[in-house]
Amino acid sequence: MKAVRSVRWQLYRSLIGWLLPLCTVAGVGTYFFVAFTLTSQFDATLISKAQSLATMTRIEADPATPRIERVEFDLVGEAIPEYLKKRHPEYFQIWEVFDRPEIAPTVVEQSASLDDDELPYINVQDEDPVIEDHTLPDGRPGRTVWIKVNVARTHDPIKPSDRSAASRGAPHFALVSVARARAEIDRPLKVVLIGLLSVGGLVGLFAAVAVTRAVRHAMSPMDILSATVAGLDAERLPARLNLPPLPEEISPVADRIDELITRLRGAIERERRFSGSAAHEMRTPLAEIKALLDVRIRWPEDVDTCVSTLQEARSIADRMERLSNLLLDLVKVDAGRTPLQPTTLNLHAMVARIIDSHQSLAESRQVTVDPEIPTDLTIWSDAAAVESILTNLISNALQYAPSATRVLISGRARSGAGVCVTVTNAAPFLTAEDCTRMFEPFWRQDAARTTGTHELSRIGLGLAIARGMAARIDCELTADLRGGNLSMICAFAANTGSAPTIEPDNQRANLLTA
Numbered sequence: 090m091k092a093v094r095s096v097r098w099q100l101y102r103s104l105i106g107w108l109l110p111l112c113t114v115a116g117v118g119t120y121f122f123v124a125f126t127l128t129s130q131f132d133a134t135l136i137s138k139a140q141s142l143a144t145m146t147r148i149e150a151d152p153a154t155p156r157i158e159r160v161e162f163d164l165v166g167e168a169i170p171e172y173l174k175k176r177h178p179e180y181f182q183i184w185e186v187f188d189r190p191e192i193a194p195t196v197v198e199q200s201a202s203l204d205d206d207e208l209p210y211i212n213v214q215d216e217d218p219v220i221e222d223h224t225l226p227d228g229r230p231g232r233t234v235w236i237k238v239n240v241a242r243t244h245d246p247i248k249p250s251d252r253s254a255a256s257r258g259a260p261h262f263a264l265v266s267v268a269r270a271r272a273e274i275d276r277p278l279k280v281v282l283i284g285l286l287s288v289g290g291l292v293g294l295f296a297a298v299a300v301t302r303a304v305r306h307a308m309s310p311m312d313i314l315s316a317t318v319a320g321l322d323a324e325r326l327p328a329r330l331n332l333p334p335l336p337e338e339i340s341p342v343a344d345r346i347d348e349l350i351t352r353l354r355g356a357i358e359r360e361r362r363f364s365g366s367a368a369h370e371m372r373t374p375l376a377e378i379k380a381l382l383d384v385r386i387r388w389p390e391d392v393d394t395c396v397s398t399l400q401e402a403r404s405i406a407d408r409m410e411r412l413s414n415l416l417l418d419l420v421k422v423d424a425g426r427t428p429l430q431p432t433t434l435n436l437h438a439m440v441a442r443i444i445d446s447h448q449s450l451a452e453s454r455q456v457t458v459d460p461e462i463p464t465d466l467t468i469w470s471d472a473a474a475v476e477s478i479l480t481n482l483i484s485n486a487l488q489y490a491p492s493a494t495r496v497l498i499s500g501r502a503r504s505g506a507g508v509c510v511t512v513t514n515a516a517p518f519l520t521a522e523d524c525t526r527m528f529e530p531f532w533r534q535d536a537a538r539t540t541g542t543h544e545l546s547r548i549g550l551g552l553a554i555a556r557g558m559a560a561r562i563d564c565e566l567t568a569d570l571r572g573g574n575l576s577m578i579c580a581f582a583a584n585t586g587s588a589p590t591i592e593p594d595n596q597r598a599n600l601l602t603a
Contacts (some may be wrong), residue, residue, distance in 0.1 A: 139267040143238040146263040160199040172200030182208040184264040213237040233268040374405045429471040434603035437462040460502040481555040482512040507583040516575035524568040
């Protein structure tokens with residue numbers, strides 16, 4: 090069997106494989122949500138500052154040249170504290186811009202914190218704010234906003250004919266830029282990141298411990314089951330496993346093991362009975378041979394008696410040889426090593442030959458044989474196997490049927506279910522329990538059943554060989570006891586199907602004594 094990873098390892102991998110991505114996604118999602126929230130608040134403050142500065146701009150006529158309009162700022166950079174030149178200041182810069190690209194923008198005002206530096210200028214096309222990350226003049230990472238606003242006039246508009254050529258047809262706008270350091274975003278994000286990593290480590294450690302304990306607890310019934318099965322002894326198999334209540338997923342496994350134990354107990358018991366019976370069958374003729382030899386050793390001078398003893402010993406040896414061959418045949422059948430050559434068989438002709446070969450046994454037992462097999466009843470199977478099965482069933486019926494009774498052999502075809510052959514004889518002394526054991530090797534009900542001349546019957550291997558051979562050719566062989574009559578039912582399967590479940594022939598209930 091190919092080895093695979095343990096269920097415990099697969100559970101570890103599955104649980105950790107789900108928890109790790111889930112925690113990672115949760116942590117990353119939390120980080121980006123906090124970053125988005127902080128950035129949104131920071132940008133809102135940045136835009137608000139730029140809009141406040143934009144409200145302080147206006148368009149006025151140049152006092153020196155009244156025909157020229159220019160953008161003016163109501164305050165100077167030094168009047169706003171956060172934009173003064175100090176440590177970690179904020180910055181702003183205001184440009185006067187026109188909608189005509191040939192007119193260059195000019196700086197209207199800038200914060201004192203800029204000193205000789207300038208904020209980057211970008212060409213804003215509409216009134217929507219533009220926000221970007223930039224490095225501040227003092228080297229700090231920062232964020233800058235640009236807002237393009239229409240500037241209100243605070244004087245009477247100059248007639249278009251009086252405006253200078255430079256400004257004629259070019260509307261005035263102010264571009265307000267404010268820059269602040271990102272510290273308000275980066276510091277909280279750093280704290281959040283450290284916190285998430287710390288919490289993630291603790292959660293990972295807790296998850297590892299929790300998963301380990303959970304898997305160990307979940308697998309404990311399997312460990313108990315494994316230890317219990319490992320402790321089983323073939324010599325002392327219990328009726329069932331002694332286990333605590335198991336989960337519903339594992340309980341069927343324990344049930345199947347209990348069923349297997351039951352079958353094993355039965356098989357071991359049958360094996361013990363088989364071994365004991367085989368030893369007994371071999372010991373008896375050996376004891377006979379030993380007794381004969383002891384007699385010859387004690388009286389060796391009687392030549393005639395010596396020849397008789399040797400002949401009797403040879404007869405016993407032949408019987409032992411037949412027993413050995415039967416045991417070998419039984420082993421071959423059980424192992425499935427008997428070759429099969431299927432062919433079309435006429436059951437009427439085969440049953441007639443078997444009855445003819447057993448005529449002397451039937452006459453000696455005063456048993457009448459009534460075959461009721463249609464002349465055209467055929468099956469597709471192995472000839473030797475079918476003949477062995479039917480021979481054992483018929484000889485068994487003739488051997489054990491009470492004297493002056495009949496043995497009925499019937500056969501009929503079943504539509505779509507093959508052929509059924511039934512051998513029925515009177516069996517007043519059998520019980521239902523006997524029917525479950527009569528196919529075991531060496532089984533005999535009592536000493537009376539050992540009388541007779543048929544070797545298989547005396548030894549008790551005929552039905553065992555018949556059932557083993559039936560299993561080889563896909564045939565179902567069963568015994569049924571009703572009304573004191575025993576029916577051996579041989580159900581041959583159709584050519585393409587399995588052996589059907591067939592009720593015994595009702596004719597057997599009408600058996601009459603001869």
